[in-house]
Amino acid sequence: MSDTTEQKDILRGGQFLVKETSCEDVFTPEDFNEEQKMMRESVQEFVEREIIPHKERFEKKDYELTEEVMRKAGELGFLGIAVPEEYDGLGMGFVSTMLVCDYISGATGSIATAFGAHTGIGTMPITLYGTEEQKKKYVPKLATGEWFGAYCLTEPGAGSDANSGKTKAVLSEDGKHYSISGQKMWISNAGFANVFIVFARIEDDKNITGFIVENDAENGISFGEEEKKLGIHSSSTRQVFFNETKVPVENMLAGRGEGFKIAMNALNVGRIKLAAACLDAQRQVTTNSVQYANERVQFKTPIAQFGAIKQKLAEMATSAYVGESASYRAAKNIEDRINLRLESGNSHSEAELKGVEEYAIECSILKVACSEDVQNCSDEGIQIFGGMGFSADTPMEAAWRDARISRIYEGTNEINRMLSVGMLVKKAMKGHVDLLGPAQAVGQELMGIPSFDKPDYSELFAEEKEMIKKLKKVFLMVAGSAVQKFGPQLEEHQQLLLAASDILIEVYMAESAILRTEKNAKRFGEDSQKEQIAMTQLYLYNAVDKITTKAKEGIISFAEGDELKMMLMGLKRFTKYDNFPNVVKLRTEIADKLIAENKYCF
Known part of the structure; x- marks a missing residue:
């Protein structure tokens, strides 16, 4: 090993x-x-x-x-x-x-x-x-x-419901090829792709099947015009039409009816890679914003020196740092799991598939968090540039438009939010994650008398790590009670699932930042990580605020009477700081570092 x-x-x-x-x-x-x-x-x-x-x-x-x-x-x-x-x-x-x-x-x-x-x-x-x-x-x-390759899954009537596609694959009488007919839309790289991964249904199969299809105009393949899009202007995006396109039977991908599985596993990898694709975009937007704020003078002062601008710069840098922390944490978990499977005798394909599938929850979390952070970052970038930010002559306008698609493809953020909680519940039911025991322990804790002992917070992040433990209890309290109340019907309560997923997301992102900064403070010294410590504390403060709101929303949606009172009291207990961080001071410290370096420097 x-x-x-x-x-x-x-x-x-x-x-x-x-x-x-x-x-x-x-x-x-x-x-x-x-x-x-x-x-x-x-x-x-x-x-x-x-x-x-x-x-x-x-x-x-x-x-x-x-x-x-x-x-x-x-x-x-x-x-x-x-x-x-x-x-x-x-x-x-x-x-x-x-x-x-x-x-x-x-x-x-x-x-x-x-x-x-x-x-x-x-x-x-x-x-x-x-x-x-x-x-x-x-x-x-x-x-x-x-x-170059492209991926033909989405159809006019099949978006988030990927398995509902109408494209048909009909086997020839001699059994040597399939004829594929149907319409695919929003196909990235369609204009210059040489080969397509196409999903179609054979007869009345429950699940779609994947095929490798070479681009050949003489084989019944045609294209719509390039789509007129809000952003990603030079990304070729076209409809692809298949009219009895002949595909050799040996070009079936995996087995018959295996297409839905291929599609879902491909999306797992796509989600964490999409999170990665949002990271440097945030770094670059932050750098451009810092440089403009240092150059732009109003009231005889560079606007970088104004507190309102410092707040924006600090929050932009913080989201980039935290997204980076969580993305590479999960990536290494996946890599280690792949290596363990390779060492145990799995093929490369099996190891990679199972390694990524193991962390499908984290992939969905990262997709949502990073895609929303890059949108917020570019939006604040426009605001820092002011009127110039609205102009296509500056980089902010394009950055904002390009960022918008990230919340839609690889599964909309709404779908990914519900998936993250749904997959976690399924893992618990299979015994892969013990949620029941910890959830019951939280329930017993709510019935007991809280401790009034003052914890020892002398070590770096002692209170922050204690807060993370409590925030995990918030999720277990809300999700555990919801599962108990609704059982298999939980998936019908989408607004509750969305609220629970936001708690899950914030816990993972905040914990990832804490672990990264703590590790680096131990090996490089706390003085070298002053601004990283500030970003970590700032993110956690914001996360606590968001979790409090979302948990309250979730609790009120299904609890009543004494149960409602008890859970709201528990929420107050689990989100209580003993020592509130001075967020204005934290933001100023982060921003001052950015301004001095004149770039994103973490």
Whole structure:
């Protein structure tokens, strides 16, 4: 067993809620090895050379430029990071694939979308589900950028309900091929893709089936015009029409009726990669905002010196730092789980599939949190730029438009919120996460007399870690009571699920920041982490506030009488600070560091 997997206890997906994690057991960006640092520098140099100088062209729907940049990315190996070496990829670990996705995606959403669609849902289904013949035929071309891939799932009547697609696949009389007919929409990379992953239904099968379909106009494939979109202007997005398109039977992906499983597992990876794709966008928006605020003078003072601007800058940097902390924590958990499976004899495909599936809850959490943070960050960026922010001549306008799609694709944030809680409940029912015991313990605690002993908060983050424990109790109190009350009908109470998911999200994000900062403070010294400590404390304060609101909303929706009073008293107890942080001071400290460095510097 490798050093990375034998030295720590790897929690299963969702177990963060009921088990304590040591800061030594989390991976942080400060843990990147030399190979990963070199890869990050290579990607940053590529972005500065090939993307940033051409941002205006990307906003003018230059689809050929997107294809050109993608081809160059393939030549440098960036499209094959996750692909095994035997198929002309680099065969690097999951953290490295996240890192490349992170840093290649920040400058423009057009490349972020093209890259994510190609490397994720365009290539990965073949890498993970294809036969050896399929992999040898298609994956090397996709890994090197010789060919590009696209993913045809969504239809006019099948969006979030992915398994309801009407596209049909009919077997020929000689049994040698299927004829596929149907309409797919919102297909990223459609304008220059060479191969499509297409989902269709055979006869009246319950589940759809996946196929590998080569782009051939003479084989009944046609396209709609490029969609007119709010953002990601140079991301090719078109409808794809299949009219009795003949596909050899050997191009079926996995087995008949396995398409829905392929689609869902592809989306799990897509969700955490989408979170990564939001990170550098936040860093860049924050840097642009700091630099403008330092240059813009009003009332004979740079606006960066005004408290209202400092508040915005501090919150923008904090969300970026926390999103980064949580994303790489989960990425390393996935990588370690993949390695454990490889060491136990699983194939690469099995290990990767099961490794990511194990952390599907965290993938949904990260997708929601980071996509909403990048939208808020770019919105505040516009506000800092003022009237100039509304102009297409400054970078904020495009950043805001590009960010908006992130809350929709890879499953809307509403779907992902409900999925995160639903998957956790299912894991509990299967015995993979013990929610029942801790939930019952919280119920007994509510019936008891609270302790009035003053805890010892002398160590760094002692109170913050105690607060995280209490916030986990809030989720267990709300979700546990809801499950008890509604049972299998819980999924019908969507507003309650949304409220519960927000509690779950904030707990994971806040805990991730605490663990990262604590780990770095221990090894680099607290003085070196002053602003990171401030960001961590600021985020937790905001999280407590949000959890209080959402928990109250959830409790009131189903509890009444004495139960309602008891749960509201419990909520007050579990969200009470003994020592409130001075959030104005924290924001000022964070902002002053940004202003002095004139960039996002964490």
